[in-house]
Amino acid sequence: MPRLRTAVLISGRGSNLQALADAAAADPRYPAEIGLVISNRADAAGLARARHAGIATRVIADANRERFAAEAHHALRGAGIEFVALAGFMRILDHGFVDAWRDRLVNIHPSLLPAFPGLHPQRQALAAGVRFSGCTVHFVRSAVDTGPIIAQAVVPVLPEDDEDCLAARILAVEHRLYPLAVRLYAEGRLSIVGERVIVAGGTVPEVAVLNPAEPLDSDTG
Numbered sequence: 001m002p003r004l005r006t007a008v009l010i011s012g013r014g015s016n017l018q019a020l021a022d023a024a025a026a027d028p029r030y031p032a033e034i035g036l037v038i039s040n041r042a043d044a045a046g047l048a049r050a051r052h053a054g055i056a057t058r059v060i061a062d063a064n065r066e067r068f069a070a071e072a073h074h075a076l077r078g079a080g081i082e083f084v085a086l087a088g089f090m091r092i093l094d095h096g097f098v099d100a101w102r103d104r105l106v107n108i109h110p111s112l113l114p115a116f117p118g119l120h121p122q123r124q125a126l127a128a129g130v131r132f133s134g135c136t137v138h139f140v141r142s143a144v145d146t147g148p149i150i151a152q153a154v155v156p157v158l159p160e161d162d163e164d165c166l167a168a169r170i171l172a173v174e175h176r177l178y179p180l181a182v183r184l185y186a187e188g189r190l191s192i193v194g195e196r197v198i199v200a201g202g203t204v205p206e207v208a209v210l211n212p213a214e215p216l217d218s219d220t221g
Contacts, residue, residue, distance in 0.1 A: 003033040004186040007081040009072070009089040010039050014046015015171065016087035016108060016178050021053045023179035030179075031186035036079040038072055040091050069094035085182060086140065095142045103192060105140040106185070108178050110170045112136060112152055117145030122166045125157065131211035133157055133166060135174045137181035139192070148197045150190060153177045156211050 003024070008017045017037060024030045037050040042059045050057045058075050062068045068091070076084065086107040098105065111121035113136040116128075125133045134154040141147040153173040157166060184190050189200040 001031070003031055004182075005035045005080050005082045006032045006182065006186075007036040007038060007076055007079065007084050008034055008050075009084065009086050010037060010044055010046040011041050011090040012044055012046060012088045014044065014049045014087065016085075016174055017046050018049050019175035020085065020087070020179055020182060021049070021055065023183075025053070030183065032083070032182050035081055036075065038075060040068065040089070046088070065092070065094045066096075069097035073097060073100060083182075083185065085178070087178070092144060093140070098140055098142050101140075103139055106137055106150065106181065107140050107145075107147075108135055108137050108174055108181075109145050110135050110167065110174065112154065113138060113145055113149060120163070122163045122170065126161065126163060126166065131157055132209075133170060135170050135177055137177055139197070148192050148195045150184065150197050150199075151177055151181045154209075156209075 006020070008020060010017055017034070021034055024033050034050075034055050037047065037055050037057045039047055039057070039059050040061060042061060047057050047059070056079065060068055060071045060075070062071065082104065084101055084105045086105070109117070109121065111117070111125060112132070112134045115130075116124040122133065132154050134152055136152045137150045139147040139150065153176065155169045155173055184199060189202070191198045191200070
């Protein structure tokens with residue numbers, strides 16, 4: 001069965017791009033392949049990752065949102081792309097582009113959406129005093145960090161965490177979650193009902209986790 005032709009849009013280091021490329025390289029049965037990487041920055045470190053993996057790259061540095069969208073759309077069509085994944089792509093996309101790729105365009109965000117959208121979500125989480133954070137893969141809609149949620153991963157927030165520590169813990173699970181979400185799409189296991197994603201054959205963990213955990217011993221009683 002042909003692999004789903006996927007493009008990844010990046011602005012920076014491309015670690016999630018690397019996770020997706022590694023998933024495809026490690027398993028010949030993985031149902032998606034990266035056919036094109038587009039960056040809005042010529043100095044994005046992720047471009048070197050893509051070239052090392054033999055993936056075609058394109059830099060579109062036009063600051064005009066509509067012109068960027070038109071050039072990106074043309075490049076995606078020319079490469080036979082069927083599905084687009086945003087991975088650390090730090091630009092707001094033109095509404096027409098989002099509409100053209102509706103339900104074939106996904107993003108990963110380092111919070112448990114709808115909590116803490118936008119910039120610095122780890123900082124927002126620490127300021128709010130939450131006990132858990134994580135990441136979310138979702139279909140993209142025109143409003144920033146909105147759209148039907150495909151999958152989420154949860155990490156604890158530790159008492160000694162600063163923004164960098166929490167970001168690193170979340171990033172580690174992003175690298176596991178994003179390839180899973182792309183696999184689910186490529187296998188045709190996702191359907192959208194209203195603005196809710198239904199995963200065919202999906203299972204839900206039944207374990208409830210507490211933070212802080214209940215003490216093993218108690219002096220009361």
